[in-house]
Amino acid sequence: MILNPEVDPALFENCHWLPIIDWNVKFFGAHIHRVRANWCMPEESHIGFEIVLILEGRQETIMENNVYSVGVGDILIIPPGFKHVSQCASPDGMYYFSTHFNIDDPLFRQEMIKSNQLFFPAGTETNMKLQKVVHSWIGMMQENGEYTTADRFRMQIALFELFGIFSQMISTGMEPTLSPSSVQYAKAIMEAIQSRFKPYRDDESAEPTFRIEDVAASLGISPGYAQEVFRKVYGYSPRHYLSETKLHEAKVLIQQPNLPLNKVASLLGYSSLAHFSRQFKRWTGTSPLKYRQTLNPVTEQD
Numbered sequence: 001m002i003l004n005p006e007v008d009p010a011l012f013e014n015c016h017w018l019p020i021i022d023w024n025v026k027f028f029g030a031h032i033h034r035v036r037a038n039w040c041m042p043e044e045s046h047i048g049f050e051i052v053l054i055l056e057g058r059q060e061t062i063m064e065n066n067v068y069s070v071g072v073g074d075i076l077i078i079p080p081g082f083k084h085v086s087q088c089a090s091p092d093g094m095y096y097f098s099t100h101f102n103i104d105d106p107l108f109r110q111e112m113i114k115s116n117q118l119f120f121p122a123g124t125e126t127n128m129k130l131q132k133v134v135h136s137w138i139g140m141m142q143e144n145g146e147y148t149t150a151d152r153f154r155m156q157i158a159l160f161e162l163f164g165i166f167s168q169m170i171s172t173g174m175e176p177t178l179s180p181s182s183v184q185y186a187k188a189i190m191e192a193i194q195s196r197f198k199p200y201r202d203d204e205s206a207e208p209t210f211r212i213e214d215v216a217a218s219l220g221i222s223p224g225y226a227q228e229v230f231r232k233v234y235g236y237s238p239r240h241y242l243s244e245t246k247l248h249e250a251k252v253l254i255q256q257p258n259l260p261l262n263k264v265a266s267l268l269g270y271s272s273l274a275h276f277s278r279q280f281k282r283w284t285g286t287s288p289l290k291y292r293q294t295l296n297p298v299t300e301q302d
Helices: 106-115 125-140 149-169 180-196 212-219 223-234 238-254 261-267 273-284 288-295
Strands: 025-035 040-044 049-056 059-063 066-070 075-078 084-088 094-103
Touching: 025 049, 025 149, 025 238, 040 288, 049 059, 049 125, 059 075, 066 075, 075 125, 094 125, 094 149, 106 149, 106 223, 125 149, 180 212, 180 223, 180 238, 212 223, 212 238, 223 238, 238 261, 238 273, 238 288, 261 273, 261 288, 273 288
Parallel strands: none
Antiparallel strands: 025 094, 040 084, 049 075, 049 094, 059 066, 059 084
8 A cells, every 4th residue: 555655654553454456347248139040150259258148049159179058047158269159059049148248357367267167057056156147137138228327337246246256166276477567567558458449439530550669668668578468468469459359349339230330330440331341351251241140130231
């Protein structure tokens, strides 16, 4: 705890402190979806964790060369950076809930991934705890999508309940493998990336730019060390994180069927739909329109 140098230290003699908590937490992409028997999501990966609960039917997910058959009440966790393909495995379609969350605490991320606990069958103790949180989110859903500040706080409270369940589930005795300075630099780089990537900014004519050299100079470290420390903490390069963030935002916007694709392009900072479509196809192997039609086959063309 940093104190004002003019304060007499004797005033705080025999004083005990709680730790400072400085986390960036994100909850995004939460949705409930009824799909047909031929529904299939193309191969993808995310910058955060994904949690999936099957409400009706069955889903098959191929992830890191493992096949998960996820039935009613089962929960699947997909960690950041894990490439996966999901498809409906029920002749009558499927009904599911999915959301993403992220926290920039490196030790938590390491413990979650190394624990290798990704599938939670219905009826198990951890599954029932997780289901309670997920169903609280489902209960908050409104068809008009208008949520108050109080609603958002309740969603975040549920998210921290989820973190509490995970913290009990994973090993609590893991020794930190990252120095405090490494974590500090990596978090500063991530915040710099996020500040440069503003998908809903007023200036829709310029694409987001990022130079690791500029960020490194502002932190007083070399570009090579900046690359190294970010990869060590988060598992991928700063530029890869920026690309994944842009791709994630693109997918979230494309999933809104009433939002024209040219508006999606402008919100993401692209000068034209054609330019955005070329970049999206480089990322995913498919066009924004085909990706939207994959999610909802009855969607009309823009």
